[in-house]
Each structure stands twice: as structure tokens, then as C-alpha cells.
Amino acid sequence: MSRKIAWWGSAVFGLAVLAGAPLAQAKDWTSVNIATEGSYEPWNLTLPGGKISGFEPELMDVLCERMKLKCNIAVQNWDGMIASLNAGKFDVLMDAIVITDERKQVMAFSVPYAQTPASFVALKADLLPGKTGAAGALTLDADADRTKAAVANLHKALDGKTIGIASGTVYTPFIDAQFKDVATVREYGSSAEAILDLQAGRVDAVFDDVTFLDSIMAKPENNNLAYTGPQIKGPIFGDGEALGFRQKDADLKARFDAELKKAMADGTVKKLSEKWFKVDLTPAS
Structure with missing residues (x-):
């Protein structure tokens, strides 16, 4: 919502988690757990049969296939999303999250894949x-x-x-x-x-x-x-909508950044944007 619902309380908790967490070694990522709200149409939505769809889930399907990652998408209320990320429940947040300086204090962001008025x-x-x-x-x-x-x-x-x-x-x-x-x-x-x-x-x-x-x-x-x-x-x-990561997971962020840049360059993001939004919201390069 371009995200959009109160987040600071969760972020403060996330800071506390980060402060007390030991430094982790680089992980060999073969699967990732992804959180989305599943109700912010057309960014993400839950279909009658329970399948999560929308612009972001379809984009995520492309990215994960290209990276040969197993991606598990689950629904999570926004107000607990950042805390759940930093506590290790999820590895990636995908919920039309706008990059802001305040949010950069508690999480890392991918390159933006949309910018909306x-x-x-x-x-x-x-x-x-x-x-x-x-x-x-x-x-x-x-x-x-x-x-x-x-x-x-x-x-x-x-x-x-x-x-x-x-x-x-x-x-x-x-x-x-x-x-x-x-x-x-x-x-x-x-x-x-x-x-x-x-x-x-x-x-x-x-x-x-x-x-x-x-x-x-x-x-x-x-x-x-x-x-x-x-x-x-x-x-x-802010600087546009992006994926959210734990600050310590720079390697995972780098992999998604690389694939997002390719997906924007080859027109994949434009195609999905026009499908779901009826307009190309790809950020200007």
C-alpha cells in the first residue's frame, strides 16, 4: 500500500532481534520463505481456492524459477511482518513495500520494481x-x-x-x-x-x-x-516498491537484485505490470 499499514512497532521489535542476534555465516540458499498479505489487490491477493496470486506472486514465480530456488509463499498480517522477518520466520517480504529511510533502519531492500503515484x-x-x-x-x-x-x-x-x-x-x-x-x-x-x-x-x-x-x-x-x-x-x-530482507542477508538480496534487474531489462516486469495494473509501473532507469 505502497505499504501502507502501521509498521513501526514491529520494526522496533525487529531492531531488538537484530541487536541480540549473532553474526551468521553466508547461507547456501536452496529455498526461501516469503511473506505477503494476500489481500492488497492487485499487488497480491488470495483466490477463492486459496492460491496466492497477483502482480508480485507472479513476478516471484519468475524470479525463483530463474534462480532455481524453492519459494514458499505464505500469508502474514502486515503489522507483524517485519518482526517475523527479523525473527527468522520469513526470509523475504513481498507486499508492495515502499523503500523509505525509516524502514532502511530495520531491514534491507531489493532494487525497486515499481513506482506508483x-x-x-x-x-x-x-x-x-x-x-x-x-x-x-x-x-x-x-x-x-x-x-x-x-x-x-x-x-x-x-x-x-x-x-x-x-x-x-x-x-x-x-x-x-x-x-x-x-x-x-x-x-x-x-x-x-x-x-x-x-x-x-x-x-x-x-x-x-x-x-x-x-x-x-x-x-x-x-x-x-x-x-x-x-x-x-x-x-x-519514497524510492518505489521493493522486496524486504534481513540486513544480514546481503547474499540473498544480491541474488534477487540481479534477477530483478534482468526482469526489468527484458520486459518481464513491464508485461506483468500491464497485465495487473493496465499500465507500466517499471521505475525509470
Whole structure:
């Protein structure tokens, strides 16, 4: 969610595990245990028969076949994922996890394999001014003054409104910093819960990853929802989605990095991205 749910408590636990763990020798990897949420469509989802599918599981199938690794994918709640990784339950995390400086303190990341924008969605497309979607996209960085100027029209339009957002996402600090002084920000345990409250009229707009929103809006019960205002993207939301590893497992990370680079170079990531997202989200080289 572009991941998206509160993680710091788990990360602190993970730090404690790392601090007390002895240095390990390089491992001869023949199999890996991979954790995913299995419910963040279309990144990962659980089919009616129990099979885990989606963009990331299909990409993982390709990578593991090429590396001759046996890959065991299991469902794990996000809020315990980082702790489980650092405790040794899993070797790899695969859950639309965005690379951020804070997360780098407790885990290592592969090269990013996707980079996604975010947007507001509402019951009315004209809630916010300007071109909608990619046509009016704003690319933002960490400079507070530039960001404030870029979203000034959105800030004015959201005065007195209520914004819904999943708690602990990479987008939460942005919404708080730019709009909490004029709007009510209501946090939810999941993105899906925020959408339910939007439909119920308890919030005026929801801000989230466009890949998630595209999936939600494709469902018949949500055909009344509309994007409003521009897509927002750029370094302000981190360096893109990647796999997560224990910091000590540099050898495993290096193997996945090498195969991910090949998969991006030969068009595999583009093909899967267009299949699941209807757009190529491969990071610019």
C-alpha cells in the first residue's frame, strides 16, 4: 500500500532481534520463505481456492524459477511482518513495500520494481480543482516550501472537508503535513475501511495508491467513485516498491537484485505490470 499499514512497532521489535542476534555465516540458499498479505489487490491477493496470486506472486514465480530456488509463499498480517522477518520466520517480504529511510533502519531492500503515484478519490470528480489523474500529475520531493506551493489549490479546496486514509501509510505524513490544518484527517486500519466510509458519506475524499484505487473502482459497487484532482508522485513517497530482507542477508538480496534487474531489462516486469495494473509501473532507469 505502497505499504501502507502501521509498521513501526514491529520494526522496533525487529531492531531488538537484530541487536541480540549473532553474526551468521553466508547461507547456501536452496529455498526461501516469503511473506505477503494476500489481500492488497492487485499487488497480491488470495483466490477463492486459496492460491496466492497477483502482480508480485507472479513476478516471484519468475524470479525463483530463474534462480532455481524453492519459494514458499505464505500469508502474514502486515503489522507483524517485519518482526517475523527479523525473527527468522520469513526470509523475504513481498507486499508492495515502499523503500523509505525509516524502514532502511530495520531491514534491507531489493532494487525497486515499481513506482506508483497516489490520488484522491471522491463521490464527485469536481471536488478538487485542476486536471484529473496523470494529465495533471504533480511530482513532489522533500522540500516543504515547494510542496506547499504545489498543493495550494488542493489545500484551499479541502478546507472544512474530511479526508480518509489508511493509518501508518507512506502517504499519512503528507496528508497530515499539508491538510490537517484545514481538514479533518480520519485514519483507518485498512484502505478498504476508508472506502466504505467514503461510500457512507462519513468522509469527503480518500487518498491512496492509484493501483489499489483502480482495483477498488473497477468493482460494480464502487462505480460511483471518481478520481478528483491530480495524481501525486515522486520522492516525497519514497524510492518505489521493493522486496524486504534481513540486513544480514546481503547474499540473498544480491541474488534477487540481479534477477530483478534482468526482469526489468527484458520486459518481464513491464508485461506483468500491464497485465495487473493496465499500465507500466517499471521505475525509470
